[in-house]
Amino acid sequence: MKAKLDLYRIFVEVAERKSLSKAKEHLFMSQPAISQALKQLEESLNQRLFHRESRGVELTTEGKVLYQYVKDALHLIDQGEKQLDAYQQLEAGELSIGVGDTVSKYYLLPFLQAFHERYPNVHFKIVNGTTLELLPLVKSGEVDFAVCNLPVTDPVIETKPCLEVRDVFVCGEKYHDNFSQPISIETLLTYPIISLEKKSNSRRFVENYLISKGFEYTPTFEIGSYDLLVEFAKINVGIAAVVRPFSDEAINRGEVYEVPLLEPLPTRHIGLCLKNNVPPSQAARTFMEMMNDDLKI
Structure with missing residues (x-):
């Protein structure tokens, strides 16, 4: 762009008012400053943009061509600024x-x-x-x-x-009586385990922790849906690795039971x-x- 954006704004205002004296009221500039700005714009473009007359100014042929483009461009810029303001105020976005x-x-x-x-x-x-x-x-x-x-x-x-969570194991009615007292992880792993797939970060956390304790984690059931963990535990096919508080509702309703461990898994977030x-x-x-x-x- 050969000229500064402010010069184009002054150009459009003068073109629409057809008078430097009228334009100064909207631009909050002195008339000599407006005249100097227009001179600077014409020199940068190497084109005469206005005919100076006693009653005011009129666009030249070149000025009329430029005006249509500049007017549209400034309108788009104003719309862009309004849209950004709407994004800032969360009225859009x-x-x-x-x-x-x-x-x-x-x-x-x-x-x-x-x-x-x-x-x-x-x-x-x-x-x-x-x-x-x-x-x-x-x-x-x-x-x-x-x-x-x-x-x-x-x-x-x-x-x-944000939210502290705890990985626990739950069972259905079939296994409930087996866990009246806290058990070791070693004992827990003798039961069929229901777990999420390996790509789950929850599964990886549990598996890595158990491996760090010297245990091999080989679930009998690997499931892609978290909600199905509780459902599988309810039908007594094994012990499911779930997350509290996400499974609190099922535990509080007595649909499944948390297996007490001698060494609970550490919390995470x-x-x-x-x-x-x-x-x-x-x-x-x-x-x-x-x-x-x-x-x-």
Whole structure:
């Protein structure tokens, strides 16, 4: 662009008012300053843009051609700025979140509902996947952030713990009487185990912990759906590895029973995963602040 944007704004204002004296009232500039700006624009373009007359100014043929383009361009810029302002005020925009089905159902849904009620014009894009599947999307920017099973160890990813969870084992009526007293992990693993697939971060956490204790973790049933873990335990085909509080409802209703362990598994967290050193969008920042505020209550 040969001339500065401000010069084009002055040009359009004068062209529409057909008078420097009238234009100065809208530009909040002195008439000599406007005259100097127009001279600078004409010199930079090497074209005469106005005929100076006693009654005011009129566009030359070249000026009329330029005016149509500049007017449209400035209108587009103004619209772009208004759209950005709408994004900033969350009157528009998009929020893209990566999350697994289980975390979405048992943790994220209330936040989604509250955010949507407060900012109904922000469009949601929810991308489902395991933690391992979602992390590349965070890195590439395809999602603003992901809500994942921690821990996540990746130098490109920043994590923020949100919800403390505990991995436990549950059983149905058939095995309930066997566990009136806490048992060892070694005893637990003599029973058929129902677990999520290996690609699940929850499964990997349990497996890695047990391996660190010297045990081999070879589930009898590997399942892709978290909700089916409880259902399989209820029909007494084995002992299911589940997460509290996600399975609290089934446990509290007496549909399944937590197996007491002499050495319970350590707690971990559900948390936010963001790309390091990349500032989040206004929508993403506001959503994460809403989640943090809930934790402080």
